[in-house]
Amino acid sequence: MTALALAAGLFSGLIGAMGLGGGTVLMMYLALFTKTPQLTAQGINLLFFLPIGLLAVTRYAQKQTIRWKTVLPIAAGGLLGAVPGIFSATAFGGGVTAKIFGGFLIVLGIKEIVCKRKKT
Amino acid sequence: MCFGHANKGESMKKRKWMWREIGGGAAIGFINGFLGAGGGMLAVPLLRGTGLSQKEAHANAVAVILPITALSAGIYLWRGQVAFSQAAVYMPAGLAGAWLGTGLMQKISGEWLRRIFGGLMIYAGVRLLLR
Numbered sequence: 001m002t003a004l005a006l007a008a009g010l011f012s013g014l015i016g017a018m019g020l021g022g023g024t025v026l027m028m029y030l031a032l033f034t035k036t037p038q039l040t041a042q043g044i045n046l047l048f049f050l051p052i053g054l055l056a057v058t059r060y061a062q063k064q065t066i067r068w069k070t071v072l073p074i075a076a077g078g079l080l081g082a083v084p085g086i087f088s089a090t091a092f093g094g095g096v097t098a099k100i101f102g103g104f105l106i107v108l109g110i111k112e113i114v115c116k117r118k119k120t
Numbered sequence: 121m122c123f124g125h126a127n128k129g130e131s132m133k134k135r136k137w138m139w140r141e142i143g144g145g146a147a148i149g150f151i152n153g154f155l156g157a158g159g160g161m162l163a164v165p166l167l168r169g170t171g172l173s174q175k176e177a178h179a180n181a182v183a184v185i186l187p188i189t190a191l192s193a194g195i196y197l198w199r200g201q202v203a204f205s206q207a208a209v210y211m212p213a214g215l216a217g218a219w220l221g222t223g224l225m226q227k228i229s230g231e232w233l234r235r236i237f238g239g240l241m242i243y244a245g246v247r248l249l250l251r
Contacts, residue, residue: 017222020233026210053185077147106245112237113235
C-alpha cells in the first residue's frame with residue numbers, strides 16, 4: 001500500500017461523496033500506476049464506491065437533503081439500464097461508446113461552467 | 121446551448137408516471153454499468169432539472185447512484201471480473217475522504233461546486249476520448 005494509493009483512495013472518496021465523479025480519480029490511478037485490466041478496474045471502482053456512497057447518503061439523509069421521491073424513480077430506471085450496460089461492456093469492450101460519452105461529458109462540462117443559473 | 125429549465129414543479133404534478141426520471145435513470149444505469157463510472161455525473165444535471173439546487177443535486181446524485189452501483193458491482197463480482205479484496209485496500213482511505221467530502225459540502229458554495237464539477241467533467245471526457 002503506497003502513499004499514492006492512499007491518496008488516490010482519499011481523493012476518490014472525497015470527490016465521490018460530493019457527487020463530483022469520484023470514479024475518475026481511482027480509475028486514473030489504476031490505469032496509470034497499476035497494470036489492472038480495464039474491466040477489473042471498473043469492478044474495483046464500483047465496489048470501492050459502496051461504503052463511500054453509503055456513508056455519504058447516511059450523512060446527507062440525516063440533514064434531510066435527500067429527496068427520496070425524486071431519487072427512487074431515477075434509481076429504479078438506473079437498475080433497468082445497468083444490466084444491459086454491463087453486458088455490452090464485455091461485448092464491445094468500451095471503444096466507440098466510451099468516446100461518444102467522453103464527447104458528451106465535455107459538452108456538459110462546458111455548459112456547466114459557461115451557463116449561469118438562477119438557482120445554485 | 122444554454123437553456124433554462126421550465127417550470128418543473130407544475131409539470132411534475134400533471135404526470136402520473138415520471139418517464140423522464142425513469143428514462144434518465146436508465147441512461148445513467150447503462151453508462152455506469154458500461155464504464156464502471158460516470159453515472160453520477162449524468163445524475164447531477166437530471167436532478168437539477170427536477171428543481172433541485174446545485175448542492176442538493178450533488179447529494180442526491182450519490183443516493184441515485186448507490187443502488188445502481190450495488191447491482192453493477194454484484195454482477196461484476198458474480199462474473200468474476202473483480203475480487204472484493206482488490207477494492208477493499210482503497211476503502212479505509214476512501215471512507216476518510218468521504219467523511220471530509222460530506223463535511224466540505226456544507227461549506228462550499230453552489231457556484232464553486234458547479235465550476236469544479238464542470239472542470240472534472242471536461243477532464244473525464246478528455247480521458248475517455250484518449251482511452
